[in-house]
Amino acid sequence: MDMRKLVGRNFARLRRDQGLTQEQVEERSGFSQQYLSSLERGRRNPTVITLYELSLALGVSHVDLVRPDLEDPTEH
Template sequence: MDLKEVMAINMRRLRYDKKLTQEELAERSGLSMRYVGSIERGAVSASVSVLGKVADALGVDPCDLIRVLKR
């Protein structure tokens, strides 16, 4: 699994945990809803700057978005 997929999975999980919609996350992070959706689908690779914006919006450490969780 590449980091793009890892971030997609973690971002979706963290967003669900915070009970946020994609629209709410987009607003909090200053990104478009379409871009947030593309990241969550693994369709695009987010830059380090975007990683930071999303992490801030979710109230997590940026590492939490790219950490591979053991199953």
């Protein structure tokens, strides 16, 4: 799986696990809902700074956004 898709899936899963909408993350992070939607679909290539800022908005480690073990187990 490419890194953009991995980050997008992890971000979406972490966001949903916390019961947050994209709009709520937009308020917390300053990234637009459109950007977040594109990120979740694997169409964005976030910078290290973006990963860090998104992790702060979710209250997780930036490592959680790139960790393969958060990947969908049905894809193995």
